Amino acid sequence: MSERSAYEHVIKRAMTKLLVPFIQLFAFYVIAHGDIGPGGGFQGGVILGAGFILYVITFGMNEGRKRISRITSDLLSAAGVLVYATVGFVCMAAGGHYLEYAALPFSSPQLAGHLAIFVIELGVGITVAGVMITLYFLIGRELK
Amino acid sequence: MIDFALLFFLVVCAVAAIQMRDLLSSIMLLGIYSFIMAVVWTRLNAVDVAFTEASVGAGITTILLIAALSRTRRMETKQCVPPANLLIYGTVILLTSAVLLYGTLDMPTYGDPGAPAHSHVAPRYLEKSYEEVGVPNVVTAVLASYRGYDTLGETTVIFGAGICVILLLRRKI
Numbered sequence: 001m002s003e004r005s006a007y008e009h010v011i012k013r014a015m016t017k018l019l020v021p022f023i024q025l026f027a028f029y030v031i032a033h034g035d036i037g038p039g040g041g042f043q044g045g046v047i048l049g050a051g052f053i054l055y056v057i058t059f060g061m062n063e064g065r066k067r068i069s070r071i072t073s074d075l076l077s078a079a080g081v082l083v084y085a086t087v088g089f090v091c092m093a094a095g096g097h098y099l100e101y102a103a104l105p106f107s108s109p110q111l112a113g114h115l116a117i118f119v120i121e122l123g124v125g126i127t128v129a130g131v132m133i134t135l136y137f138l139i140g141r142e143l144k
Numbered sequence: 145m146i147d148f149a150l151l152f153f154l155v156v157c158a159v160a161a162i163q164m165r166d167l168l169s170s171i172m173l174l175g176i177y178s179f180i181m182a183v184v185w186t187r188l189n190a191v192d193v194a195f196t197e198a199s200v201g202a203g204i205t206t207i208l209l210i211a212a213l214s215r216t217r218r219m220e221t222k223q224c225v226p227p228a229n230l231l232i233y234g235t236v237i238l239l240t241s242a243v244l245l246y247g248t249l250d251m252p253t254y255g256d257p258g259a260p261a262h263s264h265v266a267p268r269y270l271e272k273s274y275e276e277v278g279v280p281n282v283v284t285a286v287l288a289s290y291r292g293y294d295t296l297g298e299t300t301v302i303f304g305a306g307i308c309v310i311l312l313l314r315r316k317i
Contacts (some may be wrong), residue, residue, distance in 0.1 A: 035279040038191040040287065042298075043199045050203050069232075074310070081303045084296050099292040101277070117279055117288040123307025124299050131306035132204055138313040140211035 007060045016058040023051035031125040035114060041121035045128025046079075052129070053136045061142050073134045080127025082122045091116075147187060154180050165220045171209045178202035192283040 027028040027048035036038030045130075056064035068076075096103020101116035154177060161173040178201030185194035226232075252259035273285040287295050 003148070012199075016242055019181055035284045037281060037289075038195045038283075038285055040192070043195050046199045046204045050199075050207060053204075053207055053240060078304055078307045081296075081299050088296070097297070099289075101289060107276070110243075110275070113276075113289060115280035117277070117284065120288055120292070120295070121284075124295065127299050127303050131302050134306050135208055135309055136211055138309050141214040 007058065007063075012058050016054055020051050020055050023054065024048055027051060027060065027125075031121055032118065035117050041124025042128055043091070044121075045125035046132060047134075048125060048129040049132030052133050056133075056136060056140075059139075061137060061140070064137070068133060070137075071129050073137070076126055076130030077134060078127075078130075080123040080125065083123030083126065087116055087120050108141050147184075150180055150184050150187070154184070160230065165222070166218060167213055167220055168210070168218055171206055174209070175202045175206040178205070192281075 024047075027044045029044075030047060031041055031044030034044065052064070052068065055067070057116035087101075091100050091103050092098055094103045094105055101113040102109035103118060104112040106112040115119065157173050157177040157180065161170045161177065164173065166168040178197055181201065182194040182198040185191070185197055256262075269282055269286055269290065273282050273290075276278060277285040277289040279285045279288070
């Protein structure tokens with residue numbers, strides 16, 4: 001019986017390639033629909049991270065790092081918090097308090113709140129996904 | 145009826161997860177525990193919490209724990225606890241559960257409209273959040289707007305946790 005690498009199983013690779021795009025699309029759906037139904041940045045970010053981790057489990061850490069490099073995942077983790085905090089400062093620049101969405105210059109305070117919440121949910125999602133991917137790369141170990 | 149069945153399975157999963165010597169089985173039982181917990185949250189009409197429990201508790205926690213397990217051994221080493229210690233542990237557990245049970249006596253009954261949680265700021269959120277925030281989901285309105293600072297803090301905590309793990313464990317990958 002020949003020794004094969006754990007990353008060479010055809011069924012695993014084919015199923016992962018099939019599933020990952022849908023998992024990630026669902027993650028973005030959860031992030032974008034957090035203001036209408038259940039879900040939000042946190043859950044969506046976790047699903048986004050988990051989808052990429054599935055890819056890394058199937059294809060190996062080196063292949064995964066080709067898709068999202070060390071710098072990219074670090075930057076993603078920081079970028080989400082930055083997006084969130086920037087929305088707060090933009091509100092201040094528009095004449096309101098920190099994170100007072102109603103001060104943003106849109107046609108109605110409801111629209112301003114809706115759009116601002118979408119942006120901050122996206123920020124939360126990016127940070128959570130980045131941190132989860134980083135955690136898996138750091139904690140997990142390469143299979144034989 | 146279904147509530148009792150769910151709670152029964154919760155307890156069974158929790159006890160089994162502790163008793164297992166195979167740590168991989170323990171982790172999987174914890175995943176099942178989280179999924180049952182998600183069903184319990186759904187039964188309580190808390191769909192946002194149920195979603196979080198299912199994705200975080202059952203999903204990513206299981207993945208990260210299995211990843212951590214890949215760096216250690218799968219089987220727990222057997223250790224003998226002296227009977228005298230068992231007595232101490234038992235007393236502490238009984239005392240703690242007695243205090244917790246005593247604490248639940250003061251809680252309002254489930255669904256009581258006069259409960260403090262329903263009479264302080266909740267009416268304002270339920271009646272005014274769409275006008276003030278412009279978002280149909282009240283949970284999101286509270287998390288992202290009324291309690292926006294909290295959510296910013298939580299995101300920063302997650303970022304900080306990631307930075308700590310990077311500082312502690314960063315190797316080549």
